[in-house]
Every structure is written in structure tokens, then in C-alpha cells.
Amino acid sequence: MTVQATTAAAGGRPDWVRLMPGVFVLLWSTGFIGAKYGLPYAEPLTFLLVRLGLVAVILGLVALVTGAPWPKSWAEAGRIALAGLLVHGVYLTGVFCAIAKGMPAGVTALIVGIQPLLTAALSGPLLGERVSGRQWVGFLMGLAGVGLVVGEKLHFDSTDALGIGLALAALLGITFGTLYQKRHGTAMDLRSGAAIQYAATAAVLAVLAPLFETMHIDWTGEFVFALLWLSFVLSVGAIFLLFLLIRRGAAARVASLFYLVPPVTAVIAWAMFGERLGLLALSGMALAVAGVALVNRSAINRGAKRAP
Numbered sequence: 001m002t003v004q005a006t007t008a009a010a011g012g013r014p015d016w017v018r019l020m021p022g023v024f025v026l027l028w029s030t031g032f033i034g035a036k037y038g039l040p041y042a043e044p045l046t047f048l049l050v051r052l053g054l055v056a057v058i059l060g061l062v063a064l065v066t067g068a069p070w071p072k073s074w075a076e077a078g079r080i081a082l083a084g085l086l087v088h089g090v091y092l093t094g095v096f097c098a099i100a101k102g103m104p105a106g107v108t109a110l111i112v113g114i115q116p117l118l119t120a121a122l123s124g125p126l127l128g129e130r131v132s133g134r135q136w137v138g139f140l141m142g143l144a145g146v147g148l149v150v151g152e153k154l155h156f157d158s159t160d161a162l163g164i165g166l167a168l169a170a171l172l173g174i175t176f177g178t179l180y181q182k183r184h185g186t187a188m189d190l191r192s193g194a195a196i197q198y199a200a201t202a203a204v205l206a207v208l209a210p211l212f213e214t215m216h217i218d219w220t221g222e223f224v225f226a227l228l229w230l231s232f233v234l235s236v237g238a239i240f241l242l243f244l245l246i247r248r249g250a251a252a253r254v255a256s257l258f259y260l261v262p263p264v265t266a267v268i269a270w271a272m273f274g275e276r277l278g279l280l281a282l283s284g285m286a287l288a289v290a291g292v293a294l295v296n297r298s299a300i301n302r303g304a305k306r307a308p
Helices: 003-009 015-041 044-065 074-100 105-112 115-127 133-151 161-184 190-212 221-248 251-273 279-306
Strands: none
Touching: 015 044, 015 074, 015 221, 015 251, 044 074, 044 190, 044 221, 074 105, 074 161, 074 190, 074 221, 105 133, 105 161, 105 251, 115 133, 115 161, 115 251, 133 251, 133 279, 161 221, 161 251, 190 221, 221 251, 251 279
């Protein structure tokens, strides 16, 4: 076995690959900030329709100009579209509508924060992935950390069944979307595949938005900034990184990164809006980081032991 192979087996990777998880978490965390800026000026389904429709057109043009390969059959295109409807449609619609209906972002983040644990539980029977005892401890630590981070802001009406239901729908969307993408979408070209996913989601929203909303938009500077940020930084940059991470790693390990989103979002909100960061939140951040590190370190150690 060569030195290079040993390094690879032990987890030696190019610097840009090592940076991908951190960059993904940072970009994904700005989504809640973008929603805070944009939702006062547009209803949630309308906002998402404009955002995803814009991205679908741009990525479609990019795929055509660069000669990206497209799905070879309608069945393959359908599987790609279904993954997109789950990851983009159900998840984003659930989060945006829950917040728009008055559900505090912290409560929404806590409900969606169950996603890594749910993904770990389902990745075995659905994908055949093994989750070790240490990783289960890491997942539980991460969930506890998220609870501490958002715990100081948990003020909501427990009878708000609609908001809770929307947040649970978002949880199921991102969980099953991640698992479905891992099983059926890892070979798709990111340019054409993402264009299909966004176009399919935008088509559904084009039906739903006129039925449930006025579709009025106040084209303020804040809304335009939020629209452009969420469209290009989140829907292109962060989603491409997520799909690359899913392609390269186990679904449960990738899902563990979502435990870091509420802590990073809290830091961004503190820096931008002066929101308080108490001792409880700081302790939760440390616990979440330790949990994610344990999940990923356990996987790296198992990979090194299996290497010949």
C-alpha cells in the first residue's frame, strides 16, 4: 500500500474538500437570516415561487450553454424531480410558512433539528448504512446542543397546531429528501439535475401560490437583497455543496452537519441584529460541535481500520 493510499484511507483529502462541510454550514445558516429580511415583503409561497423560478431559469441556461448531460429517461428525470420536491418544496415551504404563521424561528429550528437523528435511524433500513454506538451518542449530544441554543427563545403557543405541523412537514421533507437523493440522485449532473428540481418545485408552487395567497410583493431593497442572496448563495451554492457532500459521504454523517446550523445562525443573528447569546446558548454550541465531531470522527476511525 502506497503512502498516498494510506493518507487517503486515514482521511487525507484536498484542502477544498476539507472546507466543504464548514462552508456548507455557514451558507445554510444564512437562510434564516434571508427569510427574516424577505418575508415581511412577500407571502411565503410567492417568495419561494419567484426565488426557485429564477434559479431554475438560470441553471437551465447554464446547463445548456455548458453542455451538461441531461437524464436519459423520463423515469430518471422523475426521480430527480421528486428529490427536489422534497428538499426544496416540502422543506422550504414548511419552514417559510411556519415562520410566516407566527411560529418562532427557534422552535422551527428545534423541530427541524431532529433531522440528523431521524436520518440516522432511517439510513440503516433504507440505505444499508451502519451507525455505531459512538455516533448515536454524538447524534444525541448534537440534539441536546441544539435544544440549549434555542432554549432561551422557546416562547410559543403550544396549541398552534398548524405551525407545528408545517415545521414537522419541513422535517420530513429534508429527511426523506436527503435519503432519496443519496439513493437515487448521486449520479445526476448538478447543473441539469438542479435545474430540473427547481423547475419541478416552481411548477407546483405556481399552482399553490395563486390558490392561497394574493401574490403581492413589495419590491424593496431588503426584499431584492434577500431574494438574490437566497437564490444564488443558498439555492445554488449551499445546495450544490449539500449534494456533493451526500455524493461523497454517508447520509447520516452529512445530516449531522445540520446540528451546527442553529448555533451558527445564532452567532450571525448576534453579529447582525444584536440578539443575545447567553451562557446556555454558548454551552449548547459547544455540545453541538462536540456531537458532530464525534459522529464524523467515529466514521473516519472505522474507515481507517478497514483500510488494508
